[in-house]
Amino acid sequence: MAPSSTVAETKGLGKGLGMGSCKKTKATKTPSPKETTTNGTTTTDTDNKTNGDAAGGDTEETDKASAGTEADEPKEPKKPLAPFGSIASPKNIYKSPKDSDGNWTWVDKYPEDVEDAAENEETAQYAVVVRNVKSNDSRKKLEADSIVIQSPWLKKALAEILDGYTGVACELDRLEFEAPFRPFVHRWTEFRAYLDKKKEEVVVDDDDDDRTREHLVILHDILQYEIGHSIKAFEDYVAKGVITFEHLWMLFQPGAVVLAAHKGPQSAFELDETEYMENQCGKFLQLRADCVDYGGKTFGRHREKINVPEFLGTKKITGLNAYPWAFHPDREALRAALVRRGGLFEELAGHHYKQYSGTAITWDREGNEVPIQVEGRVVIDINSFNRFSPYYNTRRLTDWTAKDAEALSAWKRKQEQQQQQQQQQQQDDPGKDGNNPKLTPYHQMLARSRTRGYSLKLKKWLDFFVEQVTEITWNTQAFDKLVLPEDQKELILAFSESQLEGSAFDDVISGKGKGIICLLSGPPGVGKTLTAEAVAENLRVPLHTLSSGDLGSEPWEVETGLARILELVARWDAILLLDECDVFLEARSAHDLERNKVVSIFLRTLEYYEGILFMTTNRVGNIDPAFRSRIHVSLEYPDLTAASRRLIWANFLRGATLESEVSDADVADLAGLPLNGRQIKNVLKTAQLLAARKKSPLRRSFIDVVLNIEKRRPQSSL
Incomplete structure (x- = not known):
């Protein structure tokens, strides 16, 4: 017999077609225990009974004698069973034929219709084994269900042809391909080129080369028959730039x-x-x-x-x-x-304070993506998104492949070499970022188009499109335009800057008392919220604004929500503004135990806060005594004077998007109206909309129209 896989032929096997070299075994009938065979004549119990009856009453006596003899014979003792699972041998049981209801069970009887295995020592000689089934193609009687490559010369050749193809391991002893033979369809051009190259490279007296070429021709002919029509049709479609769903x-x-x-x-x-x-x-x-x-x-x-x-x-x-x-x-x-774009995605790793304008993605209760329009400041922070987002599970990542790891290592070495060559240039240019990218250009090309973070305005965790994330244009004049006495502004800045620089005084107990708490009190619209915004803008850090309603009313809601917010604010080096937080500041009383719990939780949590906290209130006289000892800076904002209002009008007019024709005399006149800062801002915003519609500069007449409308509103303060 020839050595395994050396026969330069294919062995075809049929599936359920009566093909192959299996021998059928004819079943032999075994005589029934109730039959007796004597000299070729079979006599049944019925025959014996008939003969006995004909002989008269001797039968009954004979039966009794026989029964007595059987009773006297000793019974063979039952063979004892071995302990459970102790026999060192496998026990084979077999699937029974299905009954009329389609049910089957496991039985001890060996199936009678089992044929010899089609793949055996004989088929092991062949370079390729083709398993055939009846074809549904009108052009064929049979078609290949699968192909087994046994030739070591073919495996070596295919290792080159199919190099890098997912799911193919050519070093296997039994290399099997199933219809429709996708690897060969996708690498057909490479297969043909490799075969042509082997045909041209004829090496004299090289048995291995001859066998490789011979086996490749055999495999090519098989595949040409099986997938040749499909490949020809596919190539025709591609040449014309179209495709069918089938192909x-x-x-x-x-x-x-x-x-x-x-x-x-x-x-x-x-x-x-x-x-x-x-x-x-x-x-x-x-x-x-x-x-x-x-x-x-x-x-x-x-x-x-x-x-x-x-x-x-x-x-x-x-x-x-x-x-x-x-x-x-x-x-x-x-x-x-x-x-x-991938480079931008890579730069946004970690947490970053950015500007965003455009569509972002949120999620409904079923997890479906919902577009949402976002304008304003955002914090890009995937790590915090994964921890705190209520909408979306963490995107699972798989490790880099071996090919990825090799490419990334090579890229890192290249970057290190370039860094050494450019080290002097980087020293001469201190503004240049010397950090090397972690991703190769190929991996940057594959980078996701979205990143994740938090909208400070909407107070939502969202998916942001990378190309809509931009740098912040800082309002450098925000703090200068703040209508406050200069000494108060200097005090607030001194505390805030020292906190961000890490020079705040620490408490006796480690971790306590590191934060800065500023209380801003006064009537609405006098600049309390604007103060916190101006400080954050001046320090170029995020401002996270919360109201008491954002934290809930139940003690456990307040504790959980506040702890989460304080952790985020500390991570982002942000300023926290608790707006209208009277419910947390109001003095505790004996008749409202639930609110007392909320105040106690608030006090305890703030004890270990390490950031900057602004709190605003309209009722400074009813603050719990425990809070007063924790407040570092307390500023009270009186009602605006005419001079303050004039300055506010002038500041907002200078920041108007439209050209302004409002005179200084108009500003002095408007300053006499009893408006707070928020009302002045809203009046000017509406007046600009009217002027823009008329395609006109901003004039006093547009402001008067808005003021007259406001006067007619119920409960108007104008």
């Missing part, structure tokens, strides 16, 4: 880059696998592909599922919602744009 899977080779506007703008993904599926909406081809994401501490891969819906006839490839990178008309420009 769609052929476009997507595992490991290749695909483009899709999936959950955002067009992005690049690395494909892992595809599968035709169906749900209540119809059939679709599901692409399972990876993007690069940040998990709060490290970068890694995240698996996305992209569905391409079924379509009739042919469809333009670039018109699909997902298609291979190779079909994009301007790949280099797209690559540059994606790498640039």
Whole structure:
């Protein structure tokens, strides 16, 4: 017999077709225990009974004698059973045939219709084993269900041809491929090129080379018969830039880059696998592909599922919602744009205070994505998002692949070499960031188009589109325009700046008393909230604003919510503003135990707060004594004077978006109206809307129109 896998032929096996070399065994009938065979004549118990009856009454006496003899014989003792699970041997049981109801069980009897195994020592000789089934194709009687590669020469060749193809390990003893033979479809061009190269490289007296070439030809002929028609049709479609849903899977080779506007703008993904599926909406081809994401501490891969819906006839490839990178008309420009966006994504790792303008993503109760418009300051912080967001589970990341790790290590070495070469330049330019990127350009290209964080204005955890995140344009004049005595402004700044620099006085007990608490009291609209905003703007840190309603009313809600907020504020180096927080400051009493609990929790939590806290109140006279000892700065804002209002009018007019024709005399006249700062701001905002509609500069007449309307409002203070 020839050595295993050396026969340069294929062995075809049929599935359920009566094919193969298996021998049938004819069943032999065993005589029944009630039958007796004598000299070729079979006599049954019935015959004996008849003969006995004919002989008269001797039968009964004979039976009695026989029974007596059996009773006298000793019974063979029952063989004792071995202890449970102690016999060192396997016990085979078999699946029974199904009954009329389709039920089956496990039985001890060996099946009678079992044939010899089709794959055995004989088939092991062949380079390739082809398992055949009846074909549904009108052009074929049979088609291959699967192909087993046994030739070591073929395996070595396929290791080169299919290098990097997901899910193929050519070093296996039994290398098996199932129809529709996707690896060969996707690497058909490489297969043909490798075969042509082997045909040209004829080496004299090289048995290995001859066997490789011979076995490759055999495999090529098999595949040409099995998938040749499909490949020819596919190549025709691709040449014309279209595809059918039936052939769609052929476009997507595992490991290749695909483009899709999936959950955002067009992005690049690395494909892992595809599968035709169906749900209540119809059939679709599901692409399972990876993007690069940040998990709060490290970068890694995240698996996305992209569905391409079924379509009739042919469809333009670039018109699909997902298609291979190779079909994009301007790949280099797209690559540059994606790498640039990926660089922004990488820079946003960690926590960052930014500006945002555009659509963001929130989630409903079922977890469905809902677009929401966001304008204002945001904090990008994926780690805190994963911990505190009530809407969305953490995006699971997988570790880098071996290929990823190798590429990242090589990129790191290259960056270190460049850093050494440019070290002198970086010393000459202190404003240049010397931090090296952690991602290669390829991984930046695969980076997600969205990041996660918190909207300070909406007080929501959201998904933000990376390209809508911008740097903050700071209002450097905010603190200068604050209408406060200069000594009070200097005091607030001194406390705030020392706190951020880490030079605040510590309590005797470690961790206590490190924070700065400022109490701002006075009537509405005199500048309490504006003070906190101006300080945050001057220090260029986030301002997190809360009211008592944001924390709830139950003691456990207040404790949980406040602890979470204080942790975030400390992490972000932010300023916390508790607006209209009288419910927390009011003195405790004997008749309201629940509110007393809330005040106690608030006091205890603030004891270990290490940041800057502004609290505003309209009722400074009813503050709990325990709070007074914890307040570092207490400022009382009186009602605005005419001079203060004149300064506020002038400040808002200078900051108007429209050209202003309001004179100084108009400002002096307007300052005589009993308006607070918030009312002045709202009047000017509405007047600018009227002027913009008229395509006119801002004039006193527009302000008067708004003031007259306000006077007619119920409970107007004008």
